[in-house]
Amino acid sequence: MSRLRNMASHALISIGPRFLPFADAASEDLPLSRLLRLSLFQVSVGMALVLLVGTLNRVMIVELDVPASLVAIMISLPLLFAPFRALIGFKSDTHVSALGWRRVPYIWKGTLLQWGGFAIMPFALLVLSGKDYAEGTPEWIGQASAGIAFLLVGAGVHTIQTVGLALATDLAPREDQPKVVGLMYVMMLVGMIISALLFGWLLDPYYPAQLIKVIQGAAVATLVLNVIALWKQEARDRSRTVKRDDTPEFSDCWREFIRRPYALRGLIVIGLGTMGFGMADVLLEPYGGQVLGMTVSATTKLTAIFAGGGLVGFAWASRVLSRGYDPLRMAAWGAAFGVPGFAAVIAAAPLGMTPLFLLGTLIVGFGGGLFGHGTLTATMRLAPREQVGLALGAWGAVQATSAGVAVAAGGIVRDVILSLPEGHIYGEATPYLAAYVIEVAFLIAGLLVMAPLVRNKTLAAERV
DSSP, X not given: OHHHHHHHHHHHHHHHHHHSTTGGGOOSSSOHHHHHHHTHHHHHHHHHHIIIIIIHHHIIIIISOOOHHHHHHHHHGGGGGGGGHXXXXXXXXXXXXXXXXXXXXXXXXXXXXXXXXXHHHHHHHHHHHTOGGGTTSOHHHHHHHHHHHHHHHHHHHHXXXXXXXXXXXXXXXXXXXXHHHHHHHHHHHHHHHHHHHHHHHHTSSOOHHHHHHHHHHHHHHHHHHHHXXXXXXXXXXXXXXXXXXXXXXXXXXXXXHHTSTTHHHHHHHHHHHHHHHHGGGGTHHHHHHHTTOOOHHHHHHHHHHHHHHHXXXXXXXXXXXXXXXXXXXXXXXXXXXXXXXXXXXXXXXXHTOHHHHHHHHHHHHHHHHHHHHHHHHHHHHHSOGGGHHHHHHHHHHHHHHHHHHHHHHHHHHHHHHHHSGGGGTTGGGHHHHHHHHHHHHHHHHHHHHHHHHHHOHHHHHHHO
16 A cells, blocks of 8 residues: 555656646755645635635625625725735734744734635625615625625735745745746636636525625635645744844835835836736626627636636746846736737727637737736845845735726726717727727836836846
């Protein structure tokens, strides 16, 4: 029996590096098993994102008859916490703990916030709906409790992801950091895919008691996954048990970070590029259905095509960046790929070519993967090791805020253009084409802002 067990173990180990993306990120000090276990925090983050943006979005509007405007407000509440990611990262850099940890306490706090939000969320949503089982309850109680639940989950997600990525960066050698970051995001995509399928299966058919079970099951899964992810990951350090007299303030560290060569310009690039790629998230499927006449089944696959392109982009960027390639140059290539990708999406409408639309979607996803990985790696390398949490928090704050604004702006641009007299000058494609042109403009603006960073050979050598 032991011989069979050993054979099975060797088979799994040999399969991992060959077929698992970013498996070569493992090293002697950070084996693949430990790396995959750490990445479980990203699985819990992916699960939360699917539940908030996907599953509950549909359940609240369709099954619970909650007004769409109120649903939009609830889903956008977690975005309010995004700007605090830089502060969270800084606090984890300088945290003083009796146990000698700096990352683990913050990931645990984030876990408890996410767990608490999910624990009260199903009851809050049932009260918010005003159905028979909430009869006699004041309307403001449902709204307030649902708002608190979404805020708690959002705060937990932002805290876990910011500090979790900082911990992964602490553990990984500098040359392996791009591949480690790539693996972390692949695991988030895996968590989103598995969670979407699981939630859809468990909530069919829908009834209130099942909603309670599913959301509270997500709360339990958050605790279990994150405890397993954190177990024996961060070494205890006695120097972190006593507060130093010269402990820096956040404002001082932030000013020092921003004063670094091109740091502010880099954050502007992240915002512009994220806006350029982000608006497509809410427009691709309705564009395919209304303009190109694609079926519901066909448009549903667009998300997989877009995500698949992003996954390939992340994999390619990780491989190239690990060889010393300049991450900002990689980000520039990502934005550059996005421009012809959107051009293909735009041209698909007048030409009536659905395959061209699918190809454009794939290219846009690929460019987004290159851009995201390049800017994240550049941000990690911009700050010294003792401030990596602050750097990752700054990237996350700008990226998450810009992504949220882009998603909202996409829908607003579409509705505003439709209300104008010229809103149908090119038929049903008019509002979508205008939005895609705006996205191209954001990407070109990002490339122009990024140009001095890419041209500066001295800075590029320092980043590598």
